Amino acid sequence: MIKKIHAPLRAEELEDLRAGDSVLLTGVIYTGRDAAHKRLCALVAEGKPLPFALRNQVIYYAGPCPAKPGDPIGSCGPTTSYRMDAYAPTLCDLGLIGMIGKGQRSEAVVEAIRRNGGVYFAATGGAGALIATSVRSAEVIAFEDLGTEAIRRLEVESLPLIVAIDAHGGNLYEEGPARYRR
Amino acid sequence: MRELSVKRIEDTVYALFMSACCEIGEDVLSLLEKNLETEESPFGREVLRQLIENDRLAAERKMPICQDTGMAVIFMDVGQDVHLTGGDVNEAIENGVRRAYRDGCFRASVLTPLTRINTKDNTPAIVHTRIVPGEQVTLTAAPKGFGSENMSRLWMLTPSQGVEGVKNAIVETVRLAGGNPCPPVVVGVGIGGTAERAMQMAKHSLTRECGTPSDDPMLAEMEREMLERINKLGIGPQGLGGRTTALAVHIEQMPTHIAGLPVAVNMQCHAARHKTAVI
Numbered sequence: 001m002i003k004k005i006h007a008p009l010r011a012e013e014l015e016d017l018r019a020g021d022s023v024l025l026t027g028v029i030y031t032g033r034d035a036a037h038k039r040l041c042a043l044v045a046e047g048k049p050l051p052f053a054l055r056n057q058v059i060y061y062a063g064p065c066p067a068k069p070g071d072p073i074g075s076c077g078p079t080t081s082y083r084m085d086a087y088a089p090t091l092c093d094l095g096l097i098g099m100i101g102k103g104q105r106s107e108a109v110v111e112a113i114r115r116n117g118g119v120y121f122a123a124t125g126g127a128g129a130l131i132a133t134s135v136r137s138a139e140v141i142a143f144e145d146l147g148t149e150a151i152r153r154l155e156v157e158s159l160p161l162i163v164a165i166d167a168h169g170g171n172l173y174e175e176g177p178a179r180y181r182r
Numbered sequence: 183m184r185e186l187s188v189k190r191i192e193d194t195v196y197a198l199f200m201s202a203c204c205e206i207g208e209d210v211l212s213l214l215e216k217n218l219e220t221e222e223s224p225f226g227r228e229v230l231r232q233l234i235e236n237d238r239l240a241a242e243r244k245m246p247i248c249q250d251t252g253m254a255v256i257f258m259d260v261g262q263d264v265h266l267t268g269g270d271v272n273e274a275i276e277n278g279v280r281r282a283y284r285d286g287c288f289r290a291s292v293l294t295p296l297t298r299i300n301t302k303d304n305t306p307a308i309v310h311t312r313i314v315p316g317e318q319v320t321l322t323a324a325p326k327g328f329g330s331e332n333m334s335r336l337w338m339l340t341p342s343q344g345v346e347g348v349k350n351a352i353v354e355t356v357r358l359a360g361g362n363p364c365p366p367v368v369v370g371v372g373i374g375g376t377a378e379r380a381m382q383m384a385k386h387s388l389t390r391e392c393g394t395p396s397d398d399p400m401l402a403e404m405e406r407e408m409l410e411r412i413n414k415l416g417i418g419p420q421g422l423g424g425r426t427t428a429l430a431v432h433i434e435q436m437p438t439h440i441a442g443l444p445v446a447v448n449m450q451c452h453a454a455r456h457k458t459a460v461i
Contacts, residue, residue: 022228035298065249066287074287075240075249080329080362102329103362103421124229125329125364125420126453128249130236147300148249148289160232162225162422172225173361176423180223181416 007156008056009097009119017119017163019170024158025121029058029100033079035149036142037087044090051142051151054091058098063148064138065128073138073154075128078102081120085109092116104173105165113165120165122172134159184317185265186461188274191319194459195256195278195307198323200286202457203251204244206237209392210368210429210454217366217426226424230366233419233452244286248453251288252325254279254307257389261316276305291328310382322389322458330367330451333359336381339443348373348445349408355447356412356428361421364451368392369412369431372446374438384448387432389456396433405431429454 005013007027017023030052032040043050061081065074081101088099089112097118102125105113113120123131134156142151164172211234218230240247256275260266283290283304293300308326335358337351352371359367372383395402408431418424429452438444 020225063249063289063291065246065251065289068245068287074289075246077249079250080332082362102364104360122361122420122422124232124236126248126451127232127236129240129243129245129247130232132245133239147302148291164422172422176223176225176418177360177416177421178423179416180418180423180425182414 007058007098009058010056011117014097014117014119014167017166018168019163019166019172019175021163023121023161023163025161026157026159027155029060029154029156031062031064031152031154032059033061033063033149034083035146036151037084039143041087041090044094055095056097057095058100059091059096060154061099061101064152067138071132073132073135075132076135077128077131078123078125081105088112092118100161110165110171114167114169117167119163119167121161122164123159123161131159183263183265185267186319187268188266188271189268190461191266191271191321192274192278194321194461195275195323196282198321198457198459199254199279199282199325202323202455203246203286203288203325205241206247206453206455207392210452211237213393213429214366214452217429221419221424221426223418223422223424225422226419226426229419229422230426246286246288247455248327249289250291250327250329251283251304252327253292254304255324255326255385256307256309257322257324257386258309258311259314259320260311261318262313263317264319272309275307275309279305279307310386318460320458320460322456324389324456327451327453330363330449333363333449335447336377337445337447338377339445341441341443343443348443349404349411351445352408352431352447353411353415355449356417357415359449360417363449364453365417365421366419366426366429366452368450368454369408369428370448370450371431371433372448373433373435374444375436377444379436380444380446381448383434383436384446387434388448388450388454389458390432392454393430398435401433401435405433
């Protein structure tokens with residue numbers, strides 16, 4: 001069964017999510033990847049305000065292609081998540097509740113997810129054209145000079161995701177391959 | 183001696199990238215479809231279904247298959263009886279890349295490594311040039327995403343490690359990469375030469391039609407065995423578990439030094455994009 005969830009995420013919605021669940025996410029999420037994470041964490045270190053309040057929000061590790069005329073966004077699949085592992089625990093501890101990307105996370109991120117009751121979703125890497133069809137609007141809200149790496153506020157509808165790491169110790173990147181290893 | 187305007191090279195580079203970024207080859211598509219039939223994992227099947235749908239949608243809408251439209255890798259074989267006229271051929275190639283990435287709404291993903299300042303037009307391209315007999319120029323455009331590039335490895339093995347060592351290095355590279363390079367992957371392997379030539383062979387092997395065995399029977403057998411071992415790892419599509427970890431393994435080799443056994447493994451995601459033109 002596919003669960004329908006809404007972003008920003010509410011704690012009670014999260015409670016039921018387990019690694020291996022297929023979900024359709026509707027609502028508001030923010031794109032952010034390598035350069036934006038570096039800047040966010042620099043702001044945190046300097047005690048300065050962030051461009052958006054992290055509480056209950058979801059960050060999507062993505063750097064989209066430019067939109068064609070008339071489209072809200074270009075191709076926008078996930079980028080590989082481990083590069084954000086150095087920054088993610090800091091953001092999780094400040095209220096970030098969900099992350100969308102692809103690939104395994106570090107022990108520190110898994111622990112930050114557990115500690116804060118968060119969730120890590122896998123989107124299908126390389127399905128950028130298909131994922132773009134779930135995006136209704138996109139607006140740069142910070143770090144415009146970073147181009148594709150700027151932070152964008154996306155309105156998405158029925159974005160297909162799989163819960164990869166949950167707050168209860170479930171990790172599909174470990175359990176899935178173990179099931180099929182010969 | 184045949185004269186060929188560098189403008190032809192520019193226009194060909196342009197057309198090849200416009201096509202390569204949006205239209206996956208039939209070779210890759212048919213392997214995705216074949217593996218969808220045999221994949222045992224429900225997640226694996228769902229991912230393969232999405233990839234096939236994505237690839238069709240991208241071609242239909244002339245949208246990039248993947249937002250990572252890569253660094254612009256080009257293999258150029260120049261016939262020794264060709265005289266390139268009308269300007270700087272390197273500039274012509276850069277112009278072709280620049281125009282394609284702008285007109286195609288492809289992502290500008292290239293920056294200066296230490297300052298991290300974006301060049302904004304996806305140049306420079308990575309150009310591998312060879313002088314060959316004849317009076318034609320063959321151009322292959324292979325946009326290379328970095329999710330998979332980052333998972334590539336160079337192994338400088340010792341001769342004592344032998345064929346088994348080579349095989350283990352290939353499988354270990356894929357195992358360590360896990361879900362990061364966007365499996366199902368194509369595994370490009372270069373054995374022998376020097377450190378940089380081994381990696382160049384690995385990259386070049388990825389421009390072969392996906393799944394076509396090597397002409398060398400020993401390498402063809404190794405490719406088959408490697409594919410079988412890799413697909414027993416269980417990584418599966420997107421690393422969520424399954425049988426389809428790789429679509430193909432391509433191996434090239436050349437002689438190396440008595441003291442060495444270089445093995446380069448260049449990882450390629452399922453968006454194995456490559457288009458060739460002969461002018």
